[in-house]
Amino acid sequence: MADIETTIGxxxxxxxxxxxxINLGPQHPATHGVLRVRVALDGEQIRAxxxxxxxxxxxxxKNCEDLTFNQAITLTDRMDYLSPITNNxxxxxxxxxxxxxxxxxxxxxxxxxxxxxxxIASHLVWLGTAAMDMGAMSPFFYTMQQREQILDLIEMSxxxxxxxxxxxxxxxxxxxxxxxxxxxxxxxxxxPHWLQEYYALLDRNPIWIERxxxxxxxxxEKALDYGWTGPLLRACGIPRDLRKTNPYSSYEDFDFDxxxxxxxxxxxxxxxxxxxMKESLKIVRQAIDNLPEGEWHVPGWKIYPPNKQEIGRxxxxxxxxxxxxxxxxxxxxxEVYSAVEGPKGEIGYFIVSDGSGKPYRVRVRGPSFxxxxxxxxxxxxxxxxxxxxxxxxxxxxxxxVDR
Amino acid sequence: MAGVEDxxxxxxxxxxxxxxAQSGSxxxxxxxxxxxxxxxxxxxxxxxxxxxxxxEVMRASPRQADVMIVAGRVSQKMAPIVRELYDQMPEPKWVxxxxxxxxxxxxxxxxxxxxxxxxxxxxxxxxxxxxxxxxGLLEAVMQLQKKIRMGGxxxxxxxxxxxxxxxx
Ligand code: SF4
Numbered sequence: 001m002a003d004i005e006t007t008i009g010x011x012x013x014x015x016x017x018x019x020x021x022i023n024l025g026p027q028h029p030a031t032h033g034v035l036r037v038r039v040a041l042d043g044e045q046i047r048a049x050x051x052x053x054x055x056x057x058x059x060x061x062k063n064c065e066d067l068t069f070n071q072a073i074t075l076t077d078r079m080d081y082l083s084p085i086t087n088n089x090x091x092x093x094x095x096x097x098x099x100x101x102x103x104x105x106x107x108x109x110x111x112x113x114x115x116x117x118x119x120i121a122s123h124l125v126w127l128g129t130a131a132m133d134m135g136a137m138s139p140f141f142y143t144m145q146q147r148e149q150i151l152d153l154i155e156m157s158x159x160x161x162x163x164x165x166x167x168x169x170x171x172x173x174x175x176x177x178x179x180x181x182x183x184x185x186x187x188x189x190x191x192p193h194w195l196q197e198y199y200a201l202l203d204r205n206p207i208w209i210e211r212x213x214x215x216x217x218x219x220x221e222k223a224l225d226y227g228w229t230g231p232l233l234r235a236c237g238i239p240r241d242l243r244k245t246n247p248y249s250s251y252e253d254f255d256f257d258x259x260x261x262x263x264x265x266x267x268x269x270x271x272x273x274x275x276x277m278k279e280s281l282k283i284v285r286q287a288i289d290n291l292p293e294g295e296w297h298v299p300g301w302k303i304y305p306p307n308k309q310e311i312g313r314x315x316x317x318x319x320x321x322x323x324x325x326x327x328x329x330x331x332x333x334x335e336v337y338s339a340v341e342g343p344k345g346e347i348g349y350f351i352v353s354d355g356s357g358k359p360y361r362v363r364v365r366g367p368s369f370x371x372x373x374x375x376x377x378x379x380x381x382x383x384x385x386x387x388x389x390x391x392x393x394x395x396x397x398x399x400x401v402d403r
Numbered sequence: 404m405a406g407v408e409d410x411x412x413x414x415x416x417x418x419x420x421x422x423x424a425q426s427g428s429x430x431x432x433x434x435x436x437x438x439x440x441x442x443x444x445x446x447x448x449x450x451x452x453x454x455x456x457x458x459e460v461m462r463a464s465p466r467q468a469d470v471m472i473v474a475g476r477v478s479q480k481m482a483p484i485v486r487e488l489y490d491q492m493p494e495p496k497w498v499x500x501x502x503x504x505x506x507x508x509x510x511x512x513x514x515x516x517x518x519x520x521x522x523x524x525x526x527x528x529x530x531x532x533x534x535x536x537x538x539g540l541l542e543a544v545m546q547l548q549k550k551i552r553m554g555g556x557x558x559x560x561x562x563x564x565x566x567x568x569x570x571x
Pocket of ligand 1: 534
């Protein structure tokens with residue numbers, strides 16, 4: 001990996017020419033948002049490459065300090081907006097760890113279910129857009145159609161399609177609505193067919209294979225050095241999956257495989273994600289089949305607010321409600337790191353509480369931030385067009401990189 | 404339009420004709436910033452199908468576009484680029500501010516986010532929501548078409564009379 005500033009100045013002894021500098025983005029159709037990439041080219045070969053980030057810096061971490069613990073959930077939605085629910089997940093688990101509570105089994109199962117659904121939704125958007133980068137337009141229209149079904153399920157239970165803030169500290173926004181199960185089962189039954197359809201569109205397409213096989217490879221050691229996690233690391237052959245290694249929220253109850261591939265190139269990443277969708281489907285099916293009855297939030301009113309009927313009847317409930325919504329949940333002072341396996345890798349939250357109703361500090365480990373750092377290594381001495389394939393395969397979300 | 408086929412010549416005001424054509428084939432700049440861009444993608448995709456309104460030709464270059472859909476939050480670092488992209492678009496051009504962030508800064512009232520993209524470029528239509536539903540964006544496109552047919556232009560937004568509103 002060459003440093004771009006020194007590369008730009010180097011004169012080729014044979015031709016007497018300096019490398020050409022090309023700028024991609026921040027407005028570019030293949031950068032998946034507002035990423036900017038500077039590349040120094042020798043002909044079409046990349047001599048050096050530098051991703052420039054920060055065009056979507058939103059100050060989310062700082063803003064969290066200004067909101068109560070429950071309100072800050074809404075901001076976590078807006079980081080990785082392709083799967084907002086997994087963002088909520090890591091955060092609420094962290095706050096619950098600080099509080100020292102565990103949510104009932106039913107809630108844990110529902111959380112798992114939604115986390116896996118949004119993993120599928122995220123991978124679908126990735127598949128559609130990555131295929132579009134490679135010049136295949138039609139997969140996008142197919143994948144978005146299935147994604148809409150997942151969004152409908154989320155809308156049904158959380159009331160909004162994207163950015164649902166469905167998980168709350170100590171529970172959920174509400175229980176599964178009537179009619180949810182049938183709709184979910186219809187989706188589960190229909191989806192394998194569509195998965196086959198995606199394979200049919202891409203998997204035997206010679207252009208797709210030629211373009212992806214051997215493109216932007218990385219070794220497992222390098223990937224670990226860069227702090228890669230998630231499907232990208234698994235595509236290098238390392239079976240690291242927090243759902244298996246550090247099971248949270250009852251993941252130990254579910255039977256699923258950790259998907260790995262060995263090549264570490266774009267094609268391997270594509271296969272990992274495709275097969276992961278199948279595993280997620282398996283988990284969702286198990287969750288809905290074995291969904292326990294009972295409460296879906298922690299008992300008492302100290303953490304999870306009393307319901308509306310209770311407030312009308314009970315003075316004490318009214319007081320708790322008022323306290324929770326003005327001061328927020330009192331979280332004991334301390335600090336915690338909690339991480340979940342998101343669609344892009346390990347989403348970690350380091351939360352510090354000073355004992356008040358607002359977090360003192362929230363630091364986010366966004367997987368995309370670490371993943372994009374490896375871009376220069378991926379494309380070193382490759383063709384310019386491979387940059388697009390590499391960015392597509394990394395599946396970055398700039399909201400999470402810049403926060 | 405009954406009986407049109409019998410007439411060899413049609414008379415129309417050039418201005419009206421141009422407005423009709425412009426409103427029927429909007430070319431948005433393919434330019435997503437944040438979460439709202441995903442909903443913009445969903446609007447263009449199969450279920451909501453923006454092409455029903457003739458506005459699906461997303462152009463990657465602003466020089467080929469005439470509508471800028473500002474989909475997402477505009478950071479201080481991004482604001483000059485948004486302006487540059489707007490300046491690169493040929494006239495006549497329109498801007499849709501999609502979502503709470505692009506309209507007023509949304510939930511991010513802080514050091515990083517421009518409190519409304521109308522501080523940088525003139526906005527024709529504001530779409531509420533965080534993110535707006537695809538239906539919301541479709542409604543915005545329809546409103547913009549209405550505005551174009553009434554002769555609305557950026558910089559000098561025409562305030563139509565009630566009669567004109569009824570006509571359009
Ligand atoms: S309005 Fe909401 S959905 Fe849209 S960019 Fe802002 S935070 Fe994201």
